[in-house]
Amino acid sequence: MAAAAEDTVEEEVGRVVEQAKELQETAASLIAKSTHDEQSVRQKALSLESSIRRCSSLLDRSNHLAPKLAAKLEEDLQKARCIIADGDASSFLPSKPQGRFLKMFLGPINVRASRKDVQFKVKEEYNSYRDRTALLFLFFPSVLLCLRSWVWNGCLPTFPVQLYQAWLLFLYTGLTLRENILRANGSDIRSWWINHHYCAMIMAVVSLTWEIKGQPNCAQKQRGVQLFLQWAMMQGVAMLLQNRYQRQRLYTRIALGKAKRMDVVWGETAGVDGQLWLLCPILFILQGFEAYVGLQLLRTAYKGVTSEWQVIFCGVLLVFMAVGNFLNTVEILMVKSRF
Amino acid sequence: MAAAAEDTVEEEVGRVVEQAKELQETAASLIAKSTHDEQSVRQKALSLESSIRRCSSLLDRSNHLAPKLAAKLEEDLQKARCIIADGDASSFLPSKPQGRFLKMFLGPINVRASRKDVQFKVKEEYNSYRDRTALLFLFFPSVLLCLRSWVWNGCLPTFPVQLYQAWLLFLYTGLTLRENILRANGSDIRSWWINHHYCAMIMAVVSLTWEIKGQPNCAQKQRGVQLFLQWAMMQGVAMLLQNRYQRQRLYTRIALGKAKRMDVVWGETAGVDGQLWLLCPILFILQGFEAYVGLQLLRTAYKGVTSEWQVIFCGVLLVFMAVGNFLNTVEILMVKSRF
Ligand SMILES: CC(C)(COP(=O)(O)OP(=O)(O)OC[C@H]1O[C@@H](n2cnc3c(N)ncnc32)[C@H](O)[C@@H]1OP(=O)(O)O)[C@@H](O)C(=O)NCCC(=O)NCCS
Ligand SMILES: CC(C)(COP(=O)(O)OP(=O)(O)OC[C@H]1O[C@@H](n2cnc3c(N)ncnc32)[C@H](O)[C@@H]1OP(=O)(O)O)[C@@H](O)C(=O)NCCC(=O)NCCS
Numbered sequence: 001m002a003a004a005a006e007d008t009v010e011e012e013v014g015r016v017v018e019q020a021k022e023l024q025e026t027a028a029s030l031i032a033k034s035t036h037d038e039q040s041v042r043q044k045a046l047s048l049e050s051s052i053r054r055c056s057s058l059l060d061r062s063n064h065l066a067p068k069l070a071a072k073l074e075e076d077l078q079k080a081r082c083i084i085a086d087g088d089a090s091s092f093l094p095s096k097p098q099g100r101f102l103k104m105f106l107g108p109i110n111v112r113a114s115r116k117d118v119q120f121k122v123k124e125e126y127n128s129y130r131d132r133t134a135l136l137f138l139f140f141p142s143v144l145l146c147l148r149s150w151v152w153n154g155c156l157p158t159f160p161v162q163l164y165q166a167w168l169l170f171l172y173t174g175l176t177l178r179e180n181i182l183r184a185n186g187s188d189i190r191s192w193w194i195n196h197h198y199c200a201m202i203m204a205v206v207s208l209t210w211e212i213k214g215q216p217n218c219a220q221k222q223r224g225v226q227l228f229l230q231w232a233m234m235q236g237v238a239m240l241l242q243n244r245y246q247r248q249r250l251y252t253r254i255a256l257g258k259a260k261r262m263d264v265v266w267g268e269t270a271g272v273d274g275q276l277w278l279l280c281p282i283l284f285i286l287q288g289f290e291a292y293v294g295l296q297l298l299r300t301a302y303k304g305v306t307s308e309w310q311v312i313f314c315g316v317l318l319v320f321m322a323v324g325n326f327l328n329t330v331e332i333l334m335v336k337s338r339f
Numbered sequence: 340m341a342a343a344a345e346d347t348v349e350e351e352v353g354r355v356v357e358q359a360k361e362l363q364e365t366a367a368s369l370i371a372k373s374t375h376d377e378q379s380v381r382q383k384a385l386s387l388e389s390s391i392r393r394c395s396s397l398l399d400r401s402n403h404l405a406p407k408l409a410a411k412l413e414e415d416l417q418k419a420r421c422i423i424a425d426g427d428a429s430s431f432l433p434s435k436p437q438g439r440f441l442k443m444f445l446g447p448i449n450v451r452a453s454r455k456d457v458q459f460k461v462k463e464e465y466n467s468y469r470d471r472t473a474l475l476f477l478f479f480p481s482v483l484l485c486l487r488s489w490v491w492n493g494c495l496p497t498f499p500v501q502l503y504q505a506w507l508l509f510l511y512t513g514l515t516l517r518e519n520i521l522r523a524n525g526s527d528i529r530s531w532w533i534n535h536h537y538c539a540m541i542m543a544v545v546s547l548t549w550e551i552k553g554q555p556n557c558a559q560k561q562r563g564v565q566l567f568l569q570w571a572m573m574q575g576v577a578m579l580l581q582n583r584y585q586r587q588r589l590y591t592r593i594a595l596g597k598a599k600r601m602d603v604v605w606g607e608t609a610g611v612d613g614q615l616w617l618l619c620p621i622l623f624i625l626q627g628f629e630a631y632v633g634l635q636l637l638r639t640a641y642k643g644v645t646s647e648w649q650v651i652f653c654g655v656l657l658v659f660m661a662v663g664n665f666l667n668t669v670e671i672l673m674v675k676s677r678f
Contacts, residue, residue: 009404012397013394016415016416017415019387023384024428027428030373030377031430034373041365048358051355051358054351058351069349073349077355080356083360084359088370106445107461107464107468109450110457111448111450113449122446158548166544169544173444173512174445177445181445205508208544209548
C-alpha cells in the first residue's frame with residue numbers, strides 16, 4: 001500500500017517535470033515564431049512607408065495632373081498612411097523614442113502598449129485621473145482660503161499650505177509621466193503642454209522652499225500665496241471643462257471607429273465643435289489670470305514686501321507659462337479652423 | 340507622355356493603397372493568431388502550476404517516503420517551478436499586480452518586459468543608475484561641507500542645500516519607480532527596501548520645507564543639516580560597495596545561465612560569498628550612524644536649539660529607517676546562512 005502511494009507520487013512528479021519541459025519548449029518556439037512573423041510584418045510596414053513617401057513626392061512633382069485627380073490621389077495616400085499609423089500594423093513599427101524624462105525616471109522600460117484598445121484605455125485613464133485631480137484642485141485651495149478668512153484670521157499657517165504644495169508636486173509629476181507615456185503611445189500632444197507641466201513641477205518644488213511668513217502683517221506678506229491659491233482654483237474649473245471636451249473627443253473618435261490622423265481628412269472637430277468655442281474664451285481668461293498672478297508676484301517682490309528669490313522666480317515662470325499657453329492655444333485654433 | 344505619367348502615378352498610388360490594406364489584414368490576423376496561441380500556452384502554464392502545487396502538498400503528506408526519495412522529488416518539483424518561473428513560459432503567466440505606487444504615477448500601463456534579456460537589461464540599468472547616483476551622493480555633500488568650512492565661514496547658505504534636497508527627492512522618486520518596475524519584472528526585492536525609499540522621499544520633501552537658518556550662531560542651528568550631509572556621504576560609500584556586490588551577483592547569475600529561484604537549490608551566494616561578509620559590517624556601521632543622526636536631530640529639537648516639526652519628524656524617520664534596515668539585513672543574512 002505504501003509502495004503504491006510512493007509510485008503514484010513519484011509518477012506524478014515525473015509527469016509534472018516532463019510537462020514543464022514541454023511547456024518550456026512550446027513557449028520558446030512560440031516566441032521564436034512570433035518574433036519571426038513580427039519581423040516580416042515590420043519589414044513590410046517599413047517598405048510600405050517608404051513607398052508612400054515616394055508616391056507622395058511623385059505626386060508633388062506631377063503638376064500636370066488634373067487637380068481633381070491629384071486631390072483624390074492625395075486622399076488615397078493619406079488613407080494608406082492612416083491604415084499604417086492607426087491600424088494593427090502600427091504596433092509593429094518602431095516606436096517613437098521615449099524621451100529623456102521617462103528614461104530618467106523609469107529606465108529603459110518600454111511603455112508602449114501594442115494593442116489599440118489598451119492605448120485607448122491609457123488615454124481614458126489619463127482623462128479620469130485629470131478629472132479626479134481637477135476636483136481636488138478646486139477643493140484644496142478653496143478650503144484653505146475659506147479657513148483663512150473664517151478661522152485663521154487672515155493668516156495662512158505654514159503646514160497646510162506646504163502640504164498642498166507637496167501634493168501639487170506629486171500631481172504634476174504624475175501628469176508629466178502619463179503625458180510622456182501617452183506620447184510614446186502615439187498621442188499627438190504638443191510638446192508645449194508637457195513642457196508646461198515640467199515648469200509646473202519646478203514651480204511646485206520652488207514653492208516648497210518658499211518660507212510662508214506669519215504675523216504681523218500677514219495679509220500683505222501672504223499676498224503671493226493667496227493669489228497662487230486663487231489661480232489654482234480657477235485652474236480646477238478650466239481642467240474640468242477641458243476634460244469634458246477631451247473625453248467627448250475621444251468618445252467620438254472611438255465611436256466612429258475612426259483613427260486619429262484620419263481626423264485631418266474627415267473634419268478635425270467633428271462632434272466637439274461647439275464645446276471648443278465655449279472652452280476657449282474660458283481658457284483665455286484663465287491664461288490672462290495666470291499672467292496677472294505672475295505680474296502681481298513680481299510687483300510684491302519689486303515693492304520689497306517680500307524679498308525672496310522664490311517669489312521672483314515663480315512670477316517669471318507664471319508669466320512665461322501664460323504666454324506659452326496662449327500662443328499654443330491660438331496656434332491650435334488656427335490649425336483647426338483651416339479645416 | 341503626360342497621360343502615361345498620369346497612369347503611372349495613379350497605378351502606383353493604387354498599388355500602395357492595396358498593399359496597405361493587405362498589410363492591415365496580415366497584421367490583424369497575426370495579432371489574432373498570436374493572441375490565440377498565447378492563450379493556449381497560458382492555460383497550460385496555469386494548469387501546470389496547479390499540478391505542481393498538488394504534487395507538493397501530496398509530497399508533504401507522504402511521510403512514509405524514504406527521506407532521500409522525498410528530497411529528490413522535492414528538488415524535481417523545485418526544478419519544474421524554476422522552469423515555469425524563469426523560463427520562456429514566465430512571460431505568459433499573469434504578472435504580479437504592479438502596486439499602487441506605479442499605478443498612481445504611471446496609470447494602467449504595463450511595465451513588464453516579456454523577454455528575459457530585457458529584464459536583465461532593466462536590472463543592469465538600475466545598477467548603473469545607482470552607480471552614477473552613488474558618486475553624486477558622495478560628491479554633492481562633500482562639496483557643500485568643504486565650502487562650508489573653507490568659504491562660507493561655517494554657515495551653509497540656503498540655496499545650494501535646497502538644491503541638493505530637491506535632487507534627493509528626484510533621485511529617490513526615480514529609485515522607487517525603478518524598484519517597483521523591477522518587482523513587476525519578477526525581482527525578489529523585499530518590500531522593505533522599497534518602503535525605505537518611500538520614507539526617503541517623504542524625508543526629502545519635508546527637508547525642503549525645513550528653514551535653514553543663518554547667522555548668528557550658525558554652527559549650532561545648522562547642526563542637523565550638517566549631520567544629514569555627513570550621513571549622505573557615508574551612504575554614497577555604502578551604495579558603491581553594495582552596487583559592486585549586486586552587479587557581481589547579477590553577472591554570476593547571467594554567466595551560469597541559472598535562474599533566480601534556482602539559487603535556492605544551487606547555493607544562494609555562489610560567487611559573491613566573500614563580498615557579502617565584507618559588505619555587511621560596513622552596512623551595520625552605516626545603519627548605526629543613520630540612527631545616531633536621527634537621535635542627534637531629536638536631541639537638538641529637545642534641547643530647543645531648533646524647534647521646527649521638520650527636525651523631529653526627520654529624526655524619528657531616520658531612527659525608524661535605521662532599525663528597519665538593520666532588521667532586514669539581519670533577516671537576509673539569516674536566510675542566506677541557512678543554505
Ligand atoms: C486648446 C485645447 C482645448 C485643444 O485641445 P485639442 O483639440 O485636443 O488639441 P489637439 O488637436 O492639438 O490635440 C492633440 C493631442 O494633444 C492632447 N492635448 C491637447 N491639449 C492638451 C493639454 N493641454 N494637456 C494634455 N493633452 C493635451 C489631445 O488630447 C490630443 O491627444 P491625442 O492625440 O492622444 O488624441 C487644449 O490644447 C487646451 O486645453 N489648451 C489650453 C490649456 C491651458 O491653457 N491650460 C492652463 C490654463 S491656465
Ligand atoms: C544585505 C544585502 C547586501 C543583501 O543583498 P542581496 O543578497 O541581493 O539580498 P536578497 O537575496 O534578499 O535580494 C533579493 C533581491 O532584492 C534586491 N535587493 C536586495 N537589497 C536591496 C536594496 N537595498 N535595494 C535594492 N534592491 C535590493 C536584490 O538585487 C535581489 O534582486 P533580484 O531578485 O532582482 O535579483 C542588501 O539587502 C543590502 O545592501 N541591504 C542594506 C541596505 C542598507 O541598509 N542601506 C542603507 C544604509 S544606511
